[in-house]
Amino acid sequence: GNSVTQMEGPVTLSEEAFLTINCTYTATGYPSLFWYVQYPGEGLQLLLKATKADDKGSNKGFEATYRKETTSFHLEKGSVQVSDSAVYFCALPYSGAGSYQLTFGKGTKLSVIP
């Protein structure tokens, strides 16, 4: 099945710093790609998605571009805030474009300090 590898944390940044969380994938075909965010004590929330190659997903100042050449979907934000402190998960369908199961990376914990 498909798989995803994301950089391990934890990542600690000062407020207003630039954020990159790396995610690479192995997949059959060109499935949709997702970033989820989990705030402390909560369930996961969809942060952004991209459904085809070269698509850029964006939300809340975060961006990620679906790059088939490098099989990557790195998450970026130009200026992080304390409120961005959370765990971030990269995900894609478990197998094939028609599969509805998701496989998740192990998560990257981000802490932003004032």
Added chain:
Amino acid sequence: DAGITQSPRHKVTETGTPVTLRCHQTENHRYMYWYRQDPGHGLRLIHYSYGVKDTDKGEVSDGYSVSRSKTEDFLLTLESATSSQTSVYFCAISGDRGSYNEQFFGPGTRLTVL
């Protein structure tokens, strides 16, 4: 936010005791999933359902069973709880809004098996 509730939110039980966790949705979504979240492992799929009375195993299904007698409810049962099943359990749903890959998560149930 998607209408997903989980009950109980916290539970402490003893080894060998049966435990049932409930996931309830008000979105009429077709697919429902149970995950467990453990440090160092990210999210792992236990079981999922693709319709009433239609279920299948995920990556870590041993020791767990599920049932779905109506669209809105998906039950996870630990027949005889073990300490290795201490975890945070998340329910998720997908389908009928956005893409079928796009999953919406409940708030989680923290289970401790002593």
